[in-house]
Amino acid sequence: MLQLQKVTFAYDTEPVLKNISFKIKKGQHISLIGESGCGKSTLLQLIYGLLHTEGKIFWQDKELLGPHFNLVPGEPFIKYLAQHFDLMLPLTAAENVGKHLSNFYPIKKRRRIKELLEVVEMEDLADKKAKLLSGGQQQRIALARALAKEPEVLLLDEPFSHIDHFRKNNLRRKLFAYLKEKNITCIVATHDSTDALSYANRTLVLKNGKIHADDSPENLYQNPPNKYVASLFGDVNHIMLRNLRADEDSRKRVLLYPHELKIVKKSAVKAIVEKSYFQGPDYLIKAKLNTDSILIQHENALDENMEISIAVDKKLVHQRVSRS
Ligand SMILES: Nc1ncnc2c1ncn2[C@@H]1O[C@H](COP(=O)(O)OP(=O)(O)OP(=O)(O)O)[C@@H](O)[C@H]1O
Numbered sequence: 155m156l157q158l159q160k161v162t163f164a165y166d167t168e169p170v171l172k173n174i175s176f177k178i179k180k181g182q183h184i185s186l187i188g189e190s191g192c193g194k195s196t197l198l199q200l201i202y203g204l205l206h207t208e209g210k211i212f213w214q215d216k217e218l219l220g221p222h223f224n225l226v227p228g229e230p231f232i233k234y235l236a237q238h239f240d241l242m243l244p245l246t247a248a249e250n251v252g253k254h255l256s257n258f259y260p261i262k263k264r265r266r267i268k269e270l271l272e273v274v275e276m277e278d279l280a281d282k283k284a285k286l287l288s289g290g291q292q293q294r295i296a297l298a299r300a301l302a303k304e305p306e307v308l309l310l311d312e313p314f315s316h317i318d319h320f321r322k323n324n325l326r327r328k329l330f331a332y333l334k335e336k337n338i339t340c341i342v343a344t345h346d347s348t349d350a351l352s353y354a355n356r357t358l359v360l361k362n363g364k365i366h367a368d369d370s371p372e373n374l375y376q377n378p379p380n381k382y383v384a385s386l387f388g389d390v391n392h393i394m395l396r397n398l399r400a401d402e403d404s405r406k407r408v409l410l411y412p413h414e415l416k417i418v419k420k421s422a423v424k425a426i427v428e429k430s431y432f433q434g435p436d437y438l439i440k441a442k443l444n445t446d447s448i449l450i451q452h453e454n455a456l457d458e459n460m461e462i463s464i465a466v467d468k469k470l471v472h473q474r475v476s477r478s
Pocket of ligand 1: 165166170188189190191192193194195196197343
């Protein structure tokens, strides 16, 4: 188990992280999300041991004492993949992956490098010099290198940010299946809602230096505690309740994702179309609903200034309003 107790950290006077405490079971996958600058990378660096904290960090029964106590910063059983993946540019892809592997068993080393290049789908470029690889290819090599000595804990900071969409999905499925198979504990700091929703057992949300929410991705998505959390997963409407229900006269608001608003033939709730955005499988319709600007997922594009009728599941509205 990885355990953080009252971890606090400041680069200068103002703390970036304040009294962070949580536990992560061995083999769990955690996504760490929050707005840019909220301290995700700082938290990963504290766990790895690059930064010193007054709080305590344990792995199993061992306290990780941090850079004031380790001659070489960083714990040997943890691998941290930073946003800038620091490869040896004159070496080949394969040499970079094997950089920290012992030369004592050359056959075993070659086999391991091959296995890892397969995980990140880079077998074809094994002999290409790192300096000649694209940003996304370099990122995949850095991932393979982080896995080479099979860490117990893997800390990934935006690990797919340079990788194209098509390859990213495949790579994610392969990588997280590999980590599960090897029972490697993993924390992924990410802005990507797919990382946060599809591949994590649990999601930690950081805000103002604190753990703002800690729950399963399903619970956080379906019952977002507030707009901050909901908007980390994508577009979300924050609609004044009285704009949806004529009988409602309070200033309460309800959080609804664009796919939860339906355009129907008839309803008392009317909006005016402002713009349609093509998004592949459907369109995102921007419309004005009295005082609110809203987004609705819809199968067709709609004409500007057209009046539309909107329906929302009453139970869902009730559930979301009672939580907020
Ligand atoms: N070396 C540093 N010296 C001083 N301040 C820093 C340093 N590194 C980060 N910060 C500040 O600490 C805060 C947290 O930064 P951090 O990089 O941890 O955020 P983040 O959530 O990972 O951001 P992003 O999502 O944009 O990568 C920010 O306000 C940042 O400006």
